[in-house]
Amino acid sequence: MELPLVVGVDGSEPSLRAVDWAADEAALHGVPLRLVYASLWERYEGAALAQGLGRSSEQVLADNIVDAAAKRAQRRAPDLKISTAVLPDDAVSVLLAEGRNAAALVIGSRGRGGIAELLLGSVSLAVAARAHCPVIVLRGSHDDRRINRxxxxxxxxxxxxxxxxxxxxxxxxxxxxxxxxxxxxxxxxxxxxxxxxxxxxxxxxxxxxxxxxxxxxxxxxxxxxxxxxxxxxxxxxxxxxxxxxxxxxxxxxxxxxxxxxxxxxxxxxxxxxxxxxxxxxxxxxxxxxxxxx
Missing domain, CATH: 3.40.50.620 (HUPs)
Incomplete structure (x- = not known):
């Protein structure tokens, strides 16, 4: 079984740049791409409650985010095999679990403006510290021109x-x-x-x-x-x-x-x-x- 390259998505611009980078990397190595989104709503509210209330705005948002990311990756690498998942847990737990059966994890940096943009988000740092597979953090992604060079x-x-x-x-x-x-x-x-x-x-x-x-x-x-x-x-x-x-x-x-x-x-x-x-x-x-x- 070929291990996929897993990228965490959340709809943010850094995560979309991570999707682009991961799609290129997966195509380069000839491995599948897996896009995952962490959804705490399902974890705390429960699947039964979710079914009783119908699809929540959180569920709709999560599905839209992974669908948009998958379409973006497919446009970038048309022959790439892509799978998606919305998983009921926090982002760190989801990525660490996915990393046990992944070729590598790809994560976007989450700084926002000025000095904060130079610093690493807590999710990226926690995953890089504890994952069982290689973790690629998209440093430099605060500059769009830099990441494409x-x-x-x-x-x-x-x-x-x-x-x-x-x-x-x-x-x-x-x-x-x-x-x-x-x-x-x-x-x-x-x-x-x-x-x-x-x-x-x-x-x-x-x-x-x-x-x-x-x-x-x-x-x-x-x-x-x-x-x-x-x-x-x-x-x-x-x-x-x-x-x-x-x-x-x-x-x-x-x-x-x-x-x-x-x-x-x-x-x-x-x-x-x-x-x-x-x-x-x-x-x-x-x-x-x-x-x-």
Whole structure:
């Protein structure tokens, strides 16, 4: 059974842009598209009451929203297989449940104007932190011109093992499908102390740490490069905070991919500071790819 790409819709402009992006992505990978809408009215009022009263305005609205989204996606990708669902629960619970049988989840950012537009909505953050599948958040979507521009470049943030493998696979697959260049970034920090007794650090501590970062980067990319020899790969080590390096790279990327480790079971947050930073401030869509530990 082919897992669908699932996108959450609610009728807002960000969610409609997410539908567009998800339709393109599903067509690119040859997978079905599933559009879901969370309807709390049915959850709290109950199906029996709903039948007794006839279709409520909330039900009509929900059906109209998913129907309009489906027509929009079909116009964008006429051959795409599309399914829709209105589900009786809150948005986070619906998307997390759908993510258990999805290739990935796609969510629009929900900021509204000014500074708020740069920040991530609570639904997007909660789903990215807890989903069992990759979650793509449409950062950069507050600028319509930006979301329609392509650079043919995927950026991958390489963190510490064992949180790399799933994100690396995902990034290579995206780059291969898009015929895009994959730029892998590994940040490193200069040691704060000026002296050390370690023979490898004496004299050139910065050089040692930069070399170590390059070795970690090379090891993380080894299997992915072997599996996808056609992907043009660029490696980059940069001194400084990882989130700063990735945010800088996001300004000329089509997608930024980061890994996240699940440390506290199904309900604990799995996002570190780097993932939080790029989800809030990236100039392009962000894919958060969970790695079980």
């Amino acid at each position: 392509t650079y043919q470049r995927i950026v991958l943030g390489v963190g510490e093992e064992p949180g790399n493998a799933a994100a690396v696979r995902f990034a290579f697959e995206e780059a291969a499908a898009r015929y895009a260049t994959l730029q892998a970034v590994r940040a490193w920090r200069r040691p704060t102390h000026k002296a050390t007794d370690h023979p490898l650090l004496a004299g050139e501590p910065a050089r040692h740490h930069e070399q170590q970062a390059a070795e970690i980067l090379e090891a993380a990319l080894l299997d992915g490069a072997a599996d996808h020899p056609s992907v043009q790969l660029r490696r980059r080590t940069e001194e400084g905070p990882a989130h700063r390096a990735l945010l800088d790279a996001s300004s000329t990327a089509d997608l930024l991919v980061v890994g996240a480790q699940r440390r506290h079971g199904d309900y604990g947050l799995q996002l570190g500071r780097v993932a939080h930073a790029v989800l809030h401030h990236s100039a392009c869509p962000v894919a958060v790819v969970p790695q079980r530990v």
